[in-house]
Amino acid sequence: MDGFENAFALLLDGSGGARSLTLEEARRWRASDGMLWVHLPPDVPDLPRVLEAVFHLPPQVRGPLLSDTGRVRIDVLNEEELVLLLLHPDSMPTAALPRQLRAWLTADRCVTVAPTNQHAIVAVRDQLAHGRGPRGTDLVLAFASAALSTAALRTTELDDTLSGLETRFESRREDSGDLPTDLRRLRRTLVEQRRFVSLVRDAVMRVSLLTVEWLRTQELGLRQMAERASGALKEMDALVERARILHEDVKARLDARSQRILYMLTIISGVFLPLSFITGLLGVNLGGIPGEQWRGSFLLLVLVLVVLAAMEWRALRRRELV
Template sequence: MGNHDELICAFLLSGDKPGRELSWQEVQDWTPDQGNIWVHFDCTHPGTGDWLRAESSIAPYVLEGLLADETRPRCDSYDEGALIILRGVNLNPDARPEDMVSIRVWADSSRVITTRLRRLMAVDDIRNQMPTGKGPATPGQFLAKLAGRLIDRMGPVIDTLSDQTSELEEALIGSEEESNLEDMRHKLNELRRVAIALRRYISPQKEALRRLNHLDEDWMEEEVQGPMLEVVDRITRINEELEEIRERASVIQDELANRLAQRMGGTMYLLTLVATIIMPLSFVTGLLGINVGGIPGSENPWAFAIVCAMMAAVGIGMFMLFKKMKWLTIPK
């Protein structure tokens, strides 16, 4: 492909026949009578914007969506075609799945142009299918296959989140140690962060795919409607699962807060009991410790022992009184 690094790959869409990969010059020379084409660009390369503006004949306001740094899932229909922006989970090495990767698509009756900032495994799946004869033959089939692969990659991530939520629920039921509760609180915060980040894009993606399924375009042929309807149904279930995970996490958060509040209440109650017993004894020792004349027993060698015995008796008496009144039961 020469030195045109902006071009990641390009194929003629041929369906059940192996798709032929095109060179940069073949992309330049392509005409609609040669068949449907898919061209995939690196959006970070400056050459991508230059080529799209000069050669693609796509309206400038559409190019803004194809080249934007920050995007949200959407599907916009125009007279010449449709702009579709979708997101997929980030399965690149050392990446967080919730840091979802965008794929921007321009589709019309004879071509599909895609741009990306980072590598997306769902796009690689389609690229790997092209030489085997299992790739799409039309722009509509390409969009249906792309949407399906994006959802396929999301499924295991959502299942993992659900399993982690269940593990936290089980651990909370069987845990009594405060250190375990603190550890669960940190895990819960991470789980909620991931769920919120995923839902930020999956919720609007559901609406984008729904609009895509109802596009009034000739190239969205009838045979594509079935797979697209299934994709919409699957992402709806994923969105519902994320909502369920969020609600379950809120319940766990409330229970953790109650457990920690009870522990704190028990500690404060214990300190209150100790302070209540010590308070009268501290008063006596403070009163007898003032350095003035006339302190009773100052000349008696047994005075200190007698005072200690009296204070011990008072402490024991208060302890027995609290026990009789069942004040010594610390809340758990």
């Protein structure tokens, strides 16, 4: 659309395609023209004024559409207008603002406020460009399907990554030293991805329970989409459980290694403790040390220490301590 960077308006043709509209054409749109989809990025300057002056959205729509949410929020206005707010979990905790998908939908119009590069926005827009997009009121289904498709691809990638970590753990490869760090990063990503799939499922299920007239034609699709989301959530639960088991195995191996090192240090200390006591006792700076005047006293002392160390080692071996 003219004058709005990264914003666009599409007029759906009812056959899976759409054509772009200019700002003036979007202003002159009428319900008889067909389904209109307007997308605005959240960084548009003075977004509330744009929604009011350009697209003529009343305050009861602008308020919920621009509000924040911590999970999923769905408001029904005038029994025919739907406001959907969905938080997109960010795996980058340093992000300044959390990403959200906000949408206002009616039987003939849809306004979305979200980053233009969000997967659902990009996917639905690409489908419309190739004539395989939604035909009208099924835009909400298209957004959910695009989100779940992206989640499915991401799940496959995470599954491959987790399988690689499991292989490294089982094969005890040399590059497995950084395995705990890689596993910690993967578990954090899995938790974020599972939360996203859970949010999509909750949003679809809540929409399917609404009594909005123009959504009744989508009941079957919404029910199927909810089942698909539930299946995706189960797959994510399985990945999270596998990562937890691998984490416990890695931790057990590291603990066992630490225990072996501490055990060997304890054995070595036990062997050298009597030897250190004898040498320390004979090393005091006092007169009258036995053998002081005899030249062979040092060799005799070394021999006694060697024999004592051998006896200690044999005693430990007999008790199967080493």
